[in-house]
Amino acid sequence: MDEQDLRFLTLDWFLYDLSEESSETIASKEFPPGNLLDSLDGYIRHEKIQDSQMVQIDCSGNKSEEVKSLQELADIQKTILKKTSLGKLGSSWLVWGQLMPENQSPVSLAQEICKQLKFEKTSPNWQVDLFAEGPLLGATLYELWSPPQGQGEGESYHLLICLFDSHWRKEALQKRVGYLLKHCQHLFLYRHKVVWAFQQSRRLRESLQQPSRLVPQVTNQSLARLEQSTVNLTELQDHLRQSLNVLAVYATQLNYLQEQRYTIEINLENYRQRVLKLAALSAEDSPNPLGEKAGEWQGQGSSLLFDKFSQFAQDKYLRQIERDYTSLSPGLLLVENSIKAVESLNQIEQTRSDRRLNTTLTIASVGVATSAVVATVIVATPPPNRHPIEFQFTTTLGSLVIGGVMSIAVWCCLTWRRK
Incomplete structure (x- = not known):
């Protein structure tokens, strides 16, 4: 028995897409539900969650082996990645297993797991990507995350490693794994919706650059029209039409930007509520360490563990969108006021x-x-x-x-x- 062996070593891949009318996505078509090949222990499961479609691929490798070496993890991942369709909203990886009776180091095992995995265009970097760690459901959990940069292109991944304590019996372990999978599928979804909405806001911010540069031009031309002693009614109406086009594009894009903010707020709230449920469950189901109130440390630990992303999104994502909206919205008011002035001048000239x-x-x-x-x-x-x-x-x-x-x-x- 090697010190890098784990009992019930399993790799789960969660892919998320916005649900289409047909309820089928690219991932769901490429990964039909059902059990994996006879020699493999695992399954593929689909579930519609709100307006999204989830595909979960669960694989533990060879059925005949209960104890597996971490070196087998790379082969398990290759089995899953024969088809490489990624969810439009995002995807998350979950590695879980049970420590052996010997005194194994969870952090050393987690670091070795990172070395075995490879993602599209990148590999986990423990020193850089470790985002959070803490207790959960009688296990130690490590979260690694490389956020997407810019407008979502480039290298990114999300990985959870959950190593259960060695004293849990198989039935109790299965119960806790069930809790973990049930709540993580929702937490992952809300998380990816938040990240996806922020990436959408970056694209909108970029698309607003052109109409925002037209704002001074529109307002200056409007002022010039107002100062003219003689007005050409046809030219004035042409300028008014151009200004209305700029206003329509600018207002629509700003509205979409605000929608992304609301999307983040809603999904962050859903995320927090799910974290509270998982924390309460972890507190109820955990042993009493060193005379403390039963499970209290586990509940607090899991809450703080997952709340780190919530705080990150609040501080970085929401504040960035709020700053963008605050800096861009005055341009909309300038265009509206210049259009009102030109419309008044147009009405006067039309009346004359x-x-x-x-x-x-x-x-x-x-x-x-x-x-x-x-x-x-x-x-x-x-x-x-x-x-x-x-x-x-x-x-x-x-x-x-x-x-x-x-x-x-x-x-x-x-x-x-x-x-």
Whole structure:
């Protein structure tokens, strides 16, 4: 028996995707549910959790072996990774096993486990990636995490190592493993939703750079339009349309940014509630060490262990999004105010244009009506001693002259009234 042997050594891989209408994701199609090959001890399980789809792949290697060397872990992982579809939301790895009766060092075993595993584009680095450690359900748990950088591209992974104490019997161990898997599948989901929402916010922050650079241009052009003594109504309306387009894009992206903040807040709250449930369960199910209140140290330890991510997301993710929103939202107000000013100017110019058109129509109508009335009256009573052609010419000319005079009179009257 080697000091690097573990009883019931098992590797679980949890993949998460946003659920589609068909309830099938790329991962669920590539990994159909059911038991693994006859020679392997393990299974594939699907579960829909809220708006997400989870695929869990559990593998313990050869069925005939209860005690396994840590060196077998690499082969177990290769068996799982024959297909390398990663969940869109993210994926987490869980390694668990039971210490042998000999005095084994959990931390040394956990470090050796890290050496055996390899993830896409990266391998665990104990010194750099150890994120949290503590007691949980009668076991020692180590959490390693390499967060995604930038907009989510690059090397990242999430790994939990859970080493149960040697004194647990098989039935009690199975009970605790059941608790662990049940709660971790939810904790992992909420965690990945938080990280995914933050990566989405980085993409939105990048996409807001272009419209934010247009804000000074839009406001300066609006001020220039307001200061012009003469305004071209067509150009003004074109500028208004362009400003509205900038406003629509800017407001939509800012709204999406705010949605990512709400997504993080909701899932962090769900995460905290699940941590409290697991902490209470760990406290109830743990032995009484050194006369302390039964399980109290285990419950507090597991709560602090998982709360580290909650505090990290609160301090880094939420605050970053809040700072981004605070710095970008004034630009939206500037565009809105400039659009309101241009709209007011446009309405004034439109009113002036309509008034000029109405005046022209009024003057023309008066002139036409006057000339028509005069012509009608003259034609209705033609003098008997006039030549018809001469009379018609004189009548037409006279009606036009009188209509023109009346139009000028109306124009003078309207101009005087405006003064």
